[in-house]
Amino acid sequence: SITLPEGLTSIGDEAFAYCYSLTSITLPESLTSIGDDAFEECSALTSITLPEGVTSIGYSAFEDCDALTSITLPESLTSIGDYAFYDCYSLTSITLPESLTSIGNNAFDYCYKLYEVYNKSDLTITAGSWDNGYVAYYAKNVYTDSEGESKLKTVGDYIFYVDGEDIELIAYTGSETSITLPSDYEGKNYKIGYRAFYCCYALTSITLPEGLTSIGDYAFYYCYSLTSITLPESLTSIGDGAFEDCSSLTSITLPEGLTSIGDDAFCSCDALASINLPESLTSIGDDAFYFCDALTSITLPEGVTSIGEKAFYSCDALTSITIAESVT
DSSP: OEEOOTTOOEEOTTTTTTOTTOOOEEOOTTOOEEOTTTTTTOTTOOEEEOOTTOOEEOTTTTTTOTTOOEEEOOTTOOEEOTTTTTTOTTOOEEEEOTTOOEEOTTTTTTOTTOOEEEEOSSSOOOTTOOTGGGTTTSOSEEEOSSSOOOOEEEETTEEEEEETTEEEEEEEOOOOSEEEOOOTTTTSEEEEOTTTTTTOTTOOEEEOOTTEEEEOTTTTTTOTTOOEEEOOTTOOEEOTTTTTTOTTOOEEEOOTTOOEEOTTTTTTOTTOOEEEOOTTOOEEOTTTTTTOTTOOEEEOOTTOOEEOTTTTTTOTTOOEEEOOTTOO
8 A cells, every 4th residue: 555645746657557466555645647558457456436637537546446346536537538448347437527627538438337327427328339439338226416416336345236126236346266146136136247247256156045036147157166066046148158277167057047148158267177067958058068178978858958169169178968859
């Protein structure tokens, strides 16, 4: 961590770039500008508050700060540079101050979890639009002082997006190795969202509660320490790339009721030696078990109608496979 002295007015280009171990920084009230690439790839930085008086954030200033979960922008801010928060994939919400007049190209591109934007500025911010630096491209909720309210809910180390009966877990901010997800949403449309646990490298085991209906695309992508996961009977779908590159996962039992396995769902799960496919399964996506080098045998249940392209590509240890009569 570092505390910068009062009297400092600007942070120069690349001043703290590639300080991979920097976890926190205290900025002085005298600060007015942040230079290009100033904190680029400060990958351990989790939160930052910019003091009142800062008017500009430079090009790529916080690019690839992938642990950054929150940032407070001051009311004095007028401009955000190109690529300023590019690939800050842990950001879930942001407030745009009234003073803001411009957001640079791709400033928030690849901020996959940026589900909510509170817009106090005069800029036109529309959910799903790539205008204004992609700030609302991934958003489900854009609101102003006069219309709407926050739909994010924090429960311990979990951040949920709650919209009526739809409950979506969008981020895990903790560091535990073994976790059990909150279970008080049974009876609602409870799902794990896009990249919710993306790159949670320390996670070794997880228990998913009854009531959970779907696992979103790339939800556990690159959780390479994950060795075991317990899936609920309520689960009906596993999204694209959901467990891709979970290279320590050795076995998994898929529940009855599951109907589809998405593209790349278990791609490059190098240690996966066995998997139980339920009778309810109807489709297996493209590349679903691509490069599952340890998988030795598999039986497709009756009811499966389609097997995607390269579904078992390079499964070098696979010695037997039983294909159901239902496959067309």
